[in-house]
Amino acid sequence: MADSNLPKPSSSVKLVLLGEAAVGKSSLVLRFVNNDFQENKEPTIGAAFLTQKCNLPTRTIKFEIWDTAGQERFASLAPMYYRNAQAALVVYDLTKPTSLIKAKHWVAELQRQASPGIVIALVGNKLDLTSDGAGDAADGSGEDGGEDSGDARKISTEEAKGYAEEEGLLFFETSAKTGYNVTEVFTAIANAIPETSLKTARGPGASHAAGRTEEQRVNLNGPRDAEAKDSCAC
């Protein structure tokens, strides 16, 4: 146990992305997982499942990400994805007012039906289309600010932030295109997941979490996680 190379304790966290179509959920994930961006990305069909590790000072979080399609016809499948999720990213497009309304619906649904301890982050994406975003990204590329006066923002930071505080959500404005704030969202979520929640998610002996079979299955797929758990002192 004195081995300094011993891997940090590692745990899996199931995270779901929800939000209206075309707000940039898949682009956020693509930025987080592959540090990549695609213009005119085609819509997600159904849902995509991706994983990415997030290194914290004291432990490693392995995100198991469910990137869901935003179209209305897939809404009925959403419970399948947020059930047992420990974290959710509810995304809106800060140039599109209806997308915040939809985001609020998702937050309400999660608070009503998801696991009680779920960590929810409200994320306003497409900051690159606003004047703030232009400022942030100015060092990168000079091509931004092409929109009328460089600001297509329709939802003020104050409005969204105020709502997030009321509901006890983490709040970020991001740009998947420039990468601004994307990793920060996931790191903040990783930090916000309570230790107890991690334990219950990983420990087969967790008694107070009913209906965890799915997560146990997930963990069966990750034998390395199991080893890491054995060496975990907590």
Added chain:
Amino acid sequence: MTTSPSPSKPPHPISASPSASASPTPSPALSPPALPPRRKISSEGFSHAAQPTTAVSSIDISTLSFPDGSRGTFPSNAPGPVSVPISGPSATPNPSGYGTPTQNSTLGDASDAMSIMSLAAPTTRAQGHGGDLASLVAGGLNRKSRAWNMLRSQSSDAVQPFESIELGIPGNLAGFAREFDDIPDGNTDEVRMALWKSKMKHYMILSSAGKPIYSRHGDLSLINSYMGVVQTIISFYEEGQNPLLGFTAGDARFVIAIEGPLYFVAVSKLGESDAQLRSQLDALYMQILSTLTLPTLKSIFVHRPSTDLRKPLEGTESLLSSLADSFTKGSPSTLLGALECLRLRKSQRHAINNVFLKCRSEKLLYGLIVAGGKLVSVIRPRKHSLHPSDLQLIFNMLFESGGIQAGGGESWIPLCLPAFNNRGYLYMYVSFFDSELDEPTPATEPTPATEPTPATEPPEPSPPPNDEAIALILISPDKESFYDLQEMRTKLAAQLTTPKTNHLALIRTAARAGRPRIPSIAPGSQIAHFLYKSRANVQFCMSPLPSRPSSPSQDTLSDREGLETTLTTRRRLMSIYHELHASVHARHAHLRVLHAVASDAASLAWITPVFELYCVAGPHVSRTAMAQGANAVVQWARREEERLFIIGGGVF
């Protein structure tokens, strides 16, 4: 000689459907199932296949009369056969594998002269506006693209097909390269409308109430009024209980399909037949059903006939468009209603099937391994087959439309497979095998003992990534079975990549090797391209399509020009196949062999109960040479049957 049109021939109409059940053969063993992964073909079927003694004869395409009184296939059954066998393989197996020249020579040159006249019709029509369009494009088309050089290098010297593409003929392809360009937003409506009208192919979908649902070109606001006109015309005939099926306006053919509350319209200037356009529209309808299911579609319109279906279909426009574009570019799979498989040794495929079956999850309905749109392996329950039209939708989603692959990760997709069951959803797990992950030792990739292909074969330039992507598709009726199928994938990936037998590397090598090339199939043959469909298996194979030059071209062609020439050449090739296919599948056609000559290419179709063969060569290739080449391809396909096609697949 017997090659002149014989009026005494008994009329034996062939159904337009490719189903062999309509074939006139007396053998019950030759009425094969319509679905692909069938257990087996009776050996009797093969013995018939071994005797394709159909005559090659001239044909006057304008009348579609055909001199072959033997109904084509079996001289032994034929009363007073007037046909000349191309070869007699069963009697005297030819070690070289292709037709004996002595027999072919009986076809003679006189008949060639006739056949050259035979397909003059298309070139003489519509000469009117040929000149000016020719001047626009002739330069670009006549230049030699690298892609076409490659296709050409497959055959010997002589004039190759499409060296000169006659412009102004029906299916005039001037400007085809711009067919897929977007109509830009910036311009005035007049400019945009002119661009819209310049497209050679349109697909429109609208509701019977006249609400636009989809149009391949132009945003709906631009063409809303046209949608209204279309709706009015269709509804007018609907009310008369005499539905409008199609009409011609200028050089555009309009074909209409009505499916419940939906109107589908195809507008084509590419010379496709009504039946072909209708099958394309049907595929678009299947795509909509695949998204919504039939009961949902019905209930939407029962409750509110004026519903805007765009909302429920949101996000699937790209699937419809990629489907539509594959038709416009020319899809052999859709034309033949058949699937393409990856060519693999029988033992290799067998081994993959077995591994696949061994890893099977209880929740699995269908399992597929697909490499670059070509089926590698399929496992299925004994009671269920997979229908080609369903697979077409899946392949379109995974390989033509970029969404799934680009997203990375694993996908879990609810979809309805309408030919399987149009009433409900299945759930599809999709994972692409990452080449680095699954081939830990790419350097020592076991080179599979390759088939007897000549070493002189030029290495195929690395195909676009889509041609190599290997996808695992696991379909379950249980929407909660993602983790089960994911587990199955993990097991399967491990089993497929054991150091001893790296099946995945084998698959990747086979996918990279590309489609079978004519020099290795029929050495010395003058055929430039072929399509071969095995009717019993509902599968086809073909030689490589003209592809975009992927390495820096030595020509002065810019990339864009190269792409344009490739697109146009491919379309011209596919147009010839469409014409052949339409002729031999016309309602009352009783053709077995059709030889057609146009100014830019000669072509041949050969239909038997067992197979359909279509091939194209340069315009001056004699019919004898075509027949020899065709014969060689058929013999090769028969030899390679179990490599080219999946026969049965893994059954549980």
